Amino acid sequence: MTPKILLIDDDDELSQLVIDYLTLDGFHLDRAADGPAGLLRAQSGQYQLILLDVMLPGLDGLSLLRQLRQSSYCPVLMLTARGDDIDRIVGLELGADDYLAKPFNPRELSARVRAILRRVELAQQPAAPQQHNLLELNNVQLNRQNRQVHCAGSVVVLTATEFQLLDYLMSHAGSVITKEDLSKEVLGRTLQLYDRSLDVHISNIRKKLSVADAGEKIQTLRGSGYLFLEQA
Template structure:
């Protein structure tokens, strides 16, 4: 069954082209062209993925995302203007799964959508593995896709869950940004892409400090990130 995508973009011609292309790639696409209508459709829970442009009439894409995240965890791919790093970072901080700057190649969009789709499917798959990874007061149930800190459940996005799982599988070892991009985001890393750093920052905020106020996820300048030794 084709994954149903909601495309929210005020460029009617582009939306039509993308709908045709993604349909040929096996996706079912609905398109709306205003912010309020996009929010209403996204909240309905009828779509597996939302592709959301930042520049929209009636309500901009960031406001749509903020309102959507108050009630829904549906995966969101933001479309941003090329060179507008602020919108990209803010979107990721607000819970977007990924972003793509305009103009873009439709093949790249399809690849990003498939990567998000794989993570979303993993999150809803019937639990099989009862493997539990732990570090300090953190525990991650791989099959149930549940993370707990000190016994309390922590709500993570699919990206944050996969990121934490990767770090927990390599405690005390450096995980490069390239590895995170490939294994978590499903794409090659670009030196000018801040998305990995923002996802790590979001995860840190949700997990809070470790024992004694120590940082759980350490940055290794020029190399990547590692789960702190005291969290092992």
């Protein structure tokens, strides 16, 4: 099935470039040119991925994402102006899966899109064999079979990216995972200089696990990477 992507961007020239390139690359794209129309389409549930510009008429991209995340965890790739680090970080904090700075190479956009869709596909596949479906450490329970995470008996809602990151860290509990390895294995790309994506995703996971003080079980080792503690 051809993945359906929603592009929400008011730049006609750039939008046509993106549509032409990704269509040739095997995707089906629809476009909304303003925030309100984009939010309405994004909430329809018919898309596998949303490409979301930050600067939009009617409703800016960050406000749109905030409203969307109240009802949908459809993957979102934010399109930001180069140098707007605050927008990128806020977008990730609100639940975006990744970001790409304008102007961008269409090949890089396609690679990011495919990496996100692969993460979603992995998150939807049942794990096997059965004995490896459940991970339980430090009051955190991750079930690969139904893609759910529980912490102290409460359901923790994670994006596909956050789920895959937590799965990888828990699967390697007790071992230090470098940012380079985590970026390659989960985000599907080489870690770039000044890229804050992992830091923000890990911060989001910590906050969501804080219901049982389990967020502190993910340790950041400056200059080394991340560590999920085996025992409290």
